[in-house]
Amino acid sequence: MAIDKSAIETLKTKLSPTSEIVPPDSEKYADSIKRWSAAAEKPAGLVVYPTTAADVSQIVLFAKENNIELATVGGGHGTSGAASTDGGVCIDLSKMRKVTVDPEAKTITAQGGALWRDVDAEAEKYQMATVGGTVNHTGIGGLTLGGGYGFLSPAYGLVIDNLLSVEMVLADGTIVTASDTSHPDLFWAIKGAGIGFGVATTFIYRAHSQKSPVWGGLMIFPKPHLGAVIQMANTVVQESEPGPVMLMGFAALPPTCQPVILALVWFNGSADEAEKYYKSLLDLGPLVNTAKEIPYSESNTLANGPSAHGLRRTMKGSAFLAPLELSFADTIWDEYIAFIEKVPDAQETLVMFEFVPFKKILAVPQTATAFANRGAYGNILLQPTWRDKVNDGVCREWTRAVSRMAREELERRVGEGTDEVTKSGEGEYGNYDSLGASGKTVFGVNFPRLVELKKRYDPQNVFCKGPSLQE
Ligand SMILES: Cc1cc2nc3c(=O)[nH]c(=O)nc-3n(C[C@H](O)[C@H](O)[C@H](O)COP(=O)(O)OP(=O)(O)OC[C@H]3O[C@@H](n4cnc5c(N)ncnc54)[C@H](O)[C@@H]3O)c2cc1C
Incomplete structure (x- = not known):
């Protein structure tokens, strides 16, 4: 069933002017549902390109209020179809790719829709790097939230082992920062099972000096x-x-x-x-x-x-x-x-x-x-x-x-x-x-704790893509 046009008009009024809405009759629609694997593409009912975490929050609330399935796409490289939706709303983060480096604090701050090439390019200006994907057109979103291996893993561990904090929009629309000191339980869950807990709008990674070549x-x-x-x-x-x-x-x-x-x-x-x-x-x-x-x-x-x-x-x-x-x-x-x-x-x-x-x-x-x-x-x-x-x-x-x-x-x-x-x-x-x-297969010993956290942070299973976190 098509998404109600008046509801879409209302959503538009709540989003920042730089955001964009692409309905199925738009000439941009065909491109908006393309994925790295053609087998992972699905006909979304609406694609929305937010530019701020507040926009993302409004889209999450819109999907909930209208009882519409929600999907989020970062780099679009997942092949399971979890970043696509058949008839639902897709949040496409590709207008949120800003990356900054703080060479003193040794941190890299990247928006949730950045690709690894955005991170590599910015960090290299400071002779720095973090653990990241080995194919630079993959998204930092999916790759980080699921763990993340890279060429620097032997030196520094997984991507999540270098993650300092995440700004995330939760199922109730609130925007929180999760780290070791703020919502530590959520931060624990994000590091591996993140796609089941919200939309990550900003990641902060530990940066390391990286010699070249x-x-x-x-x-x-x-x-x-x-x-x-x-x-x-x-x-x-x-x-x-x-x-x-x-x-x-x-x-x-x-x-x-x-x-x-x-x-x-x-x-x-x-x-x-x-x-x-x-x-x-x-x-x-x-x-x-x-x-x-x-x-x-x-x-x-x-x-x-x-x-x-x-x-x-x-x-x-x-x-x-x-x-x-x-x-x-x-x-x-x-x-x-x-x-x-x-x-x-x-x-x-x-x-x-x-x-x-x-x-x-x-x-x-x-x-x-x-x-x-x-x-x-x-x-x-x-x-x-x-x-x-x-x-x-x-x-x-x-x-x-x-x-x-x-x-x-x-x-x-x-x-x-x-x-x-x-x-x-x-x-x-x-x-x-x-x-x-x-x-249970993917999260093994950590599955029971994830089930409990899922009940707390997303009881209605708004973020329903990926391996089920329900018993
Ligand atoms: C060519 C290729 C190379 C790869 N190389 C590596 C590698 O070197 N190391 C490695 O560890 N893995 C690698 N992978 C696997 C990779 O980690 C996954 O495919 C990952 O899901 C890609 O993330 P994405 O954002 O591009 O994908 P998407 O398809 O956009 O997203 C995958 C999942 O993450 C969710 N998601 C994405 N961004 C966000 C966000 N900001 N907030 C909330 N949810 C989000 C989506 O909803 C979806 O469920 C590779 C995959 C491919 C296809």
């Missing part, structure tokens, strides 16, 4: 080198000193479209140091090697190419206990090859194993934040990529099946005994969209 690039290897590439990656992930990060994937890249091993190599140091560190990879003679010294901000563009907007994509997270076993990686390779042969439309599918040294992430207890994916493991990202809607079902089903395999393997190996934090970790990064996984 760093070293990084993409390397491509033929399949027979998988064992040697994993050997290097296993050294990286178990590193106790921050410096390297390696993402290793399976992809069939143009122009040959032959399945290969893809390695995104990164090092927080000079080419000399990095080339010594990654010598075993370089000695393999990669088919392609773009690694060189680049500014830190540019290193967050290395994966932008294979991550272009507009295709149909889904994501599901899983994990492997470090060190990654070659036999398990081989099994996933076989599944990947069988899948792209069965569904040629899904040839651009990506499978990624993330070798991010986890010592610093494990230094924070599992229950210190709502995020419950801390473990001595690396994330696995399963990301089918296809073009024809008719393949939506088969792609999602494959993702679920492989994720189940990975989970069984993880449980087997964790069961063999390791540290307590890892045992309590979920082995599923919620920001890799989880394909409908329950709140």
